[in-house]
Amino acid sequence: MSLFxxxxxxxxxxxxxxxxxxxxxxIYNYGTPLLWALSITxxxxxxxxxxAYISAYFLMPVFLYAKRYILFILxxxxxxxxxxxxxxxxxxPMIRYVTSAFTYTFSTxxxxxxxxxxxxxxxxxxxxxxxxxILEERKNKLFEKERTENELRFLKSQLNPHFLFNAIxxxxxxxxxxxxxxxxxxxxxxxxxxxxxxxxNTDKISIEKEVxxxxxYIEVEKLRKGNTVITHYTVEEQVQHFPIAPLxxxxxxxxxxxxxxxxxxxxxxxxxxxxxxxxxxxxRIENTIDKNATTNNYQTYGGIGLENVKRRLELxxxxxxxxxxxxxxxxxxxxxxxxxx
Numbered sequence: 001m002s003l004f005x006x007x008x009x010x011x012x013x014x015x016x017x018x019x020x021x022x023x024x025x026x027i028y029n030y031g032t033p034l035l036w037a038l039s040i041t042x043x044x045x046x047x048x049x050x051x052a053y054i055s056a057y058f059l060m061p062v063f064l065y066a067k068r069y070i071l072f073i074l075x076x077x078x079x080x081x082x083x084x085x086x087x088x089x090x091x092x093p094m095i096r097y098v099t100s101a102f103t104y105t106f107s108t109x110x111x112x113x114x115x116x117x118x119x120x121x122x123x124x125x126x127x128x129x130x131x132x133x134i135l136e137e138r139k140n141k142l143f144e145k146e147r148t149e150n151e152l153r154f155l156k157s158q159l160n161p162h163f164l165f166n167a168i169x170x171x172x173x174x175x176x177x178x179x180x181x182x183x184x185x186x187x188x189x190x191x192x193x194x195x196x197x198x199x200x201n202t203d204k205i206s207i208e209k210e211v212x213x214x215x216x217y218i219e220v221e222k223l224r225k226g227n228t229v230i231t232h233y234t235v236e237e238q239v240q241h242f243p244i245a246p247l248x249x250x251x252x253x254x255x256x257x258x259x260x261x262x263x264x265x266x267x268x269x270x271x272x273x274x275x276x277x278x279x280x281x282x283x284r285i286e287n288t289i290d291k292n293a294t295t296n297n298y299q300t301y302g303g304i305g306l307e308n309v310k311r312r313l314e315l316x317x318x319x320x321x322x323x324x325x326x327x328x329x330x331x332x333x334x335x336x337x338x339x340x341x
Contacts, residue, residue, distance in 0.1 A: 019045055036094065043090045051083035051117045056124040065132075080117040087113045148315050170224040185223055188216040196247070203316075204243035207281070211235055211274065217250060218272070221257045229260055229268045236275040242340045245316045249274075249283045251305040252334045256287035261330065263290065276340075283336040291330060313338075 019041055026037040055076055063072035088110045171189055174182035195213045199205060218233055253272065261268045270287045313321050313336075320339040327333075 015045060015049065040091050040094050043094075044087055047083045047087035047090075047113075048117055048120050050086075051080050052121045052124040054079050055121040056128040060125060060128055060132075076121070080114060080121055083117045084110055084114040087117075170220050173224055181223055185220055188219055192216050192220075200246040203245065205246045207239055207242055207244050210244055210246060210249065211239065213247075214250060214253065217253060221253075225257065225260075228262075229257070229270060231270045231272070233272045234274070236273075238276040239274045239281070240276075242276070242281070244281065244338070244340070245312065248309060248312065248338075249336065251309040252283070252285050252336070255306060256285050256332070256334075259287065259289060259332065261288040261290040263288065279340050281338045281340050284334070286331050286333045288330050289327065289332045291327070 022044055023034075023037045023041045026040055027034065059072055059075050059079065063069075063075060088106050092106050092109055168189070171182055171185055174185055192213060195209065199209060218231060222229075222231055256270050256272075260270060268288050271285065273282075273284045275282050310323065313323060317338055320341070322335075322337045324335040325333070
């Protein structure tokens, strides 16, 4: 059953129960014959239903939601008064005609009908207001979800060319220095390209595929850097069989190679470790830096790549991740922890 059909059914059942109650009330209290009781209750129902629906479904959207509060109050009072006049004017003569137990006149019955109209209208207005608020919240959530998805797609569109440019640049250098190695590197690059174009278009991807992509990237960088950089890379056995957002950790690796120290008297090192301790996935990377040569550079470390990944972490993992980035002596360290649920 659709929401609209359920909505109509709820209203129908409400008025049926309402009709039966007041018909029984008229018969029991005043001895009104059944046919007359049905007729009188029908008039009562028409007047109150018209008052309630006009108030909730016309006056509210036209005046209340438009913040025209004075006009809403004036038209609301006029509506319930008109409904009360209709009910009292029609019902009093009919009831007095069929039973002497009914002693009300138009002037004495009118205040009671007026208050009854107020109560029934307030019920419908309250229900309408609650449903309106729920619908607005749903719309806002849907809008926020679409906005977040659009932003993530935009961040990915910025991220992919950034990686591809660096990989192509690495191959270009290798073609000049070692064509044979450049060929094997090109095969790795093809795998990387395939991953980005065809496998990263989903919200989550298996950690095994992300690690495979990372392996290829590190191999390309090792070939490009040669013996000038020592890379220690470990993936613990538990890092398997769980999903993760694609291309989250590669920007940190890319920046480590980009900002690695250029020492000639001691090793230039990058240490990368991936591990999983239920429910946390942990990625840690450290690289040596020459603070004396790159102090200013490290004030803006990472550029668009890291800014994008930080924003993606906020959007995807929100309060389910921690990210630490700091410099100690000549070591730049990044520690990312994500709760995998």
